[in-house]
Amino acid sequence: MSLETAKRVLRIESEAIAGLIDRLDARFEQAVETLFACKGRVVVTGMGKSGLIGRKISATFASVGTPSFFLHAAEAAHGDLGMLASDDVVLAISISGETQELLDMIETLKRLGVSLVTLTANPRSTLAAASDVVLDIAVKEEACSLNLAPTASIAAALAMGDALAISLLERRDFKEHDFAALHPGGKLGKRLRRLESLMHSGDDLPCVGPATRMPDVIYEMSRKGLGLTAVVDGDKKLLGIITDGDLRRMMEQRRKDVLDLTAAECMTKNPTTLRPSELAAAALRIMEQKRITSVLVVDSDHRLQGVVHIHDLWTLQLF
Secondary structure (H helix, E strand, O other), rough: OOOHHHHHHHHHHHHHHOOHHHHHHHHHHHHHHHHHHHOOOOOEEHHHHHHHHOOOOOOHHHOOOOOOOEEEHHHHHHHHHOOOOOOOOEEEOOOOOOOOOHHHOOOHHHHHOOEEEEEEEEEOOOHOOOOOOOEEOOOOOOOOOOOOOHHHHHHHHHHHHHHHHHHHHHOOOOHHHEEEEEHHHHHHHHOOOHHHOOOEEEEHHOOEOOOOOOHHHHEEEEEHOOOEEEEEEEOOOOEEEEEEHHHEEEEOOOOHHHHEEHHHOOOEOOEEEEOOOOEHHHHHHHHHHHHEEEEEOOOOOOOOEEEEEEEHHHHHOOO
């Protein structure tokens, strides 16, 4: 019985969200442009379940580059309207469009000249009539067996909020490095750490000159313990790389003169490199694609800055 109920709830809610697609039109574009043009903050407001969804939508806006906060509609009439400024845009969520606490805000919004974007299931409501842009989030039925508890309608509101947030992300050309600046904590923050904070550098960085004899090259590789050494010129410009794998292959070829060779004669030219500002997740992706265990980090002049080993990424638990 419970499984059948769960399947019915998920079906109704998924259909409610899918039903929004055919209703998207120029009003959605207008809503995105209104929010994009906002010089202040996007202030999301609502009551009850709509308020809870509003908190999440506001948090999503803020996390993808649109400054935002949630204003509780009931608290607005008791002093919190002072949080609003004329450069703000209000995004109101009301399934009925007749939520009294939201209607009480309209006069203040008009006085301040604040634009109002509304998500509602009743485009003919009082709130909709007072809005600059209205997005219809009506659903055929709620997932509640009594057709009373807001369920499918709330799922639709959340999905529409996400559609606005991601449209704004793309409108702002918001990239991974922007995301990284706003997400320093948790596993996500680890994936977005920059290589300059992870790489081995200074005395920990294995590097030799092109004329270095192979016994000294092997000593440098063993001493630094990263299974490789970079080969650089006098200005620290990267010339190549020698790895444990290179040494094994030369030994397998039974080259008796290996120890008599120089680093320049043994190195692999044009190794894979990244800039210090690249993200840990990008480095991991490249290592997996190329099936390598290390990436050299260079600056814009191709001068060696450091090396990142796949073990460094393992410690971040990126896998």
